Amino acid sequence: MPTTWSVTISRIVIALVAGAFVGWLYDSVAVGMLVAALGLLVWHLYHLFRLDRWLRTNDLDDFPTGLGIWPDTFARVSYHRGRARRRGKRLRALLKEFRLSASAFPDAGLILNADNELIYFNKAARDLLGLKKKADRGQRVENLIRVPQFLDYLRQDDYPEPVEFSLPVSDLWVSCRIVPYGPEQRLVVLQDVTRSKRLENMRRDFLANASHELRTPLTVITGYLDTLSEDDGLEDYMKAPLKEMNVQASRMRTLLEDLLRLSELESSELSPTDEQVSVPALLSAAKQSAKALPHCPENIEINIESDKAVLGVHSELQSVVSNLVINAVNHTSPEGTVKMTWKADDQGGCLIVHDSGIGISEDDLPRITERFYRVDAGRSRDKGGTGLGLAIVKHALIRHEAELEIDSELGEGSTFTCVFPASRLA
Amino acid sequence: MNDQYSSHIYRKFNENLEGLRTSVMEMGGLVEMQVSQAIEAIVSGDSELGLKVAQDDYRVNALEVQIDEECNRVLATMAPAAADLRLLITVIKTITDLERIGDEAERIGRLASHLATHERPAGSYRELRSLGEHVMEMLHDSLDAFSRLDPVDAVAVVEEDKLVDEEYDRITRECVSYMMEDSRNIRRFMDVSWVARSLERIGDHATNIAEYVIYMVEGKDIRHTHPDDLRAQVIGDKE
Numbered sequence: 160m161p162t163t164w165s166v167t168i169s170r171i172v173i174a175l176v177a178g179a180f181v182g183w184l185y186d187s188v189a190v191g192m193l194v195a196a197l198g199l200l201v202w203h204l205y206h207l208f209r210l211d212r213w214l215r216t217n218d219l220d221d222f223p224t225g226l227g228i229w230p231d232t233f234a235r236v237s238y239h240r241g242r243a244r245r246r247g248k249r250l251r252a253l254l255k256e257f258r259l260s261a262s263a264f265p266d267a268g269l270i271l272n273a274d275n276e277l278i279y280f281n282k283a284a285r286d287l288l289g290l291k292k293k294a295d296r297g298q299r300v301e302n303l304i305r306v307p308q309f310l311d312y313l314r315q316d317d318y319p320e321p322v323e324f325s326l327p328v329s330d331l332w333v334s335c336r337i338v339p340y341g342p343e344q345r346l347v348v349l350q351d352v353t354r355s356k357r358l359e360n361m362r363r364d365f366l367a368n369a370s371h372e373l374r375t376p377l378t379v380i381t382g383y384l385d386t387l388s389e390d391d392g393l394e395d396y397m398k399a400p401l402k403e404m405n406v407q408a409s410r411m412r413t414l415l416e417d418l419l420r421l422s423e424l425e426s427s428e429l430s431p432t433d434e435q436v437s438v439p440a441l442l443s444a445a446k447q448s449a450k451a452l453p454h455c456p457e458n459i460e461i462n463i464e465s466d467k468a469v470l471g472v473h474s475e476l477q478s479v480v481s482n483l484v485i486n487a488v489n490h491t492s493p494e495g496t497v498k499m500t501w502k503a504d505d506q507g508g509c510l511i512v513h514d515s516g517i518g519i520s521e522d523d524l525p526r527i528t529e530r531f532y533r534v535d536a537g538r539s540r541d542k543g544g545t546g547l548g549l550a551i552v553k554h555a556l557i558r559h560e561a562e563l564e565i566d567s568e569l570g571e572g573s574t575f576t577c578v579f580p581a582s583r584l585a
Numbered sequence: 586m587n588d589q590y591s592s593h594i595y596r597k598f599n600e601n602l603e604g605l606r607t608s609v610m611e612m613g614g615l616v617e618m619q620v621s622q623a624i625e626a627i628v629s630g631d632s633e634l635g636l637k638v639a640q641d642d643y644r645v646n647a648l649e650v651q652i653d654e655e656c657n658r659v660l661a662t663m664a665p666a667a668a669d670l671r672l673l674i675t676v677i678k679t680i681t682d683l684e685r686i687g688d689e690a691e692r693i694g695r696l697a698s699h700l701a702t703h704e705r706p707a708g709s710y711r712e713l714r715s716l717g718e719h720v721m722e723m724l725h726d727s728l729d730a731f732s733r734l735d736p737v738d739a740v741a742v743v744e745e746d747k748l749v750d751e752e753y754d755r756i757t758r759e760c761v762s763y764m765m766e767d768s769r770n771i772r773r774f775m776d777v778s779w780v781a782r783s784l785e786r787i788g789d790h791a792t793n794i795a796e797y798v799i800y801m802v803e804g805k806d807i808r809h810t811h812p813d814d815l816r817a818q819v820i821g822d823k824e
């Protein structure tokens with residue numbers, strides 16, 4: 160920098176001195192210097208004019224070179240313009256990349272601001288939801304996606320789970336997830352789940368139909384077996400086989416009933432809330448049935464700490480209690496204890512079934528509510544178990560918006576806790 | 586007047602009116618779901634679903650009352666004029682039509698639970714499904730036109746109504762011939778023709794909503810214009 164300015168200043172000084180000298184030759188130093196100064200002014204104004212004109216063009220390179228402040232200024236401006244232009248190009252390329260990838264993205268994506276207005280949506284969103292490319296930007300999303308389940312979901316404070324609903328007219332099922340990000344934006348992602356929904360329905364219908372169809376011949380068989388086993392004219396050697404056939408047919412029937420029940424429960428809808436179910440009554444009934452089982456523990460306690468009832472379906476809650484209690488009884492020695500507790504307050508309710516039995520190992524714990532999963536296949540099958548009990552409990556609880564918590568120590572015992580939300584208590 | 590609403594860029598009303606528009610759309614969404622489920626109940630013979638639709642009609646009515654009160658409040662406190670006033674009038678008229686559509690859906694739901702007790706015919710009410718889908722599309726499009734303030738889309742809905750009427754006529758003729766064939770069919774096909782009538786009515790209400798949209802945007806009352814002149818009048822203006 161010193162060089163440029165020193166050149167410029169020295170030029171100015173030289174011009175003034177020359178002017179003064181010529182003026183001195185003609186006896187008026189002042190006029191001479193004035194002329195020189197005017198000349199300098201004109202020269203700088205001319206360069207300013209050129210700068211102005213050059214800035215209006217897009218040409219980066221056409222400017223004066225050499226030493227001095229003006230060429231320097233031109234060069235500097237040209238450099239910065241070049242940089243800005245390259246940056247602009249990079250940004251446009253980046254934006255184009257992003258747009259292409261957003262178009263290719265198979266799921267529908269929408270970006271909303273704090274007022275629920277649509278800031279951006281991709282091609283998949285346009286196709287799935289019938290949005291218009293330009294016209295709908297800035298619109299409130301509730302004006303265009305009007306499905307009640309979506310509106311309820313949108314108005315939540317946070318979005319832990321996705322929501323499923325079907326779109327009008329197209330009848331497609333979508334799974335929708337909202338993800339807040341940044342200071343106030345929200346990303347809405349919608350996935351077409353029509354196919355998996357159909358498969359789920361088909362599977363459920365198949366299960367229900369199959370169980371139903373199998374029941375009919377089975378009823379005939381058990382009917383005849385019953386009649387035959389009561390026949391007094393029966394030969395001795397036939398008695399044992401008949402008894403065994405009866406037992407096995409009975410097992411099949413229980414299995415089918417459990418399967419049917421499970422397929423009914425697996426519908427993801429929540430159970431209705433018009434019926435009030437008394438938990439103490441369920442527990443005492445379960446205790447009675449438990450006492451009738453072989454090897455039932457001596458000690459079965461019921462502890463009622465609240466008189467709140469559960470809103471739901473009696474038969475489903477009865478399945479829950481009876482399955483848990485029967486499990487507890489079957490896995491506890493006669494010297495052990497089974498304790499059932501019901502407590503509830505304004506925050507929610509807990510139904511606890513505790514046993515001092517053989518417990519569940521850490522490996523088995525995460526899988527224990529799977530259908531047909533058995534820890535010790537041989538033993539529980541002998542006791543008439545179907546392997547479906549805990550799956551039924553789990554799904555029945557889901558339908559009642561409740562959760563199942565399992566605590567267990569191998570050799571010490573297990574505690575099964577059903578946690579009901581306050582909204583399900585009365 | 587026309588450049589206040591451009592069909593290319595979405596323009597906002599003030600906060601109060603925006604809120605009203607969204608409330609109407611919410612009611613529209615609920616009604617769409619009711620109609621959709623009512624048709625589903627008929628076609629799949631789901632009596633439980635039909636009754637559920639009938640019971641849920643109270644939600645539609647509650648929304649109508651709520652929005653109506655809000656409109657009165659806005660009218661009294663804001664004393665809106667010009668475009669804002671037309672929007673308000675349109676909202677009041679639209680919610681009435683939406684509430685009537687809700688009533689038709691309730692009727693269809695109840696008929697669904699009746700029909701479920703009869704034997705299902707070979708065609709499985711295919712024509713009803715087709716008319717139902719047609720009408721649902723009209724309803725959806727008219728609500729979209731409302732939210733987009735797009736008179737061109739609204740005109741398309743008005744033009745659809747004629748086709749819906751024709752479909753309805755076909756169905757009633759078929760019902761009559763079934764009934765003449767076998768007097769045991771009369772019960773069932775009377776119900777079928779009531780369902781078709783309700784669907785056709787829903788189509789009419791959707792058409793009304795579309796006409797209100799045109800009024801709101803264009804400031805023109807086209808309710809009794811002949812359909813052939815309609816397109817020219819509305820779209821002609823835009824060019």
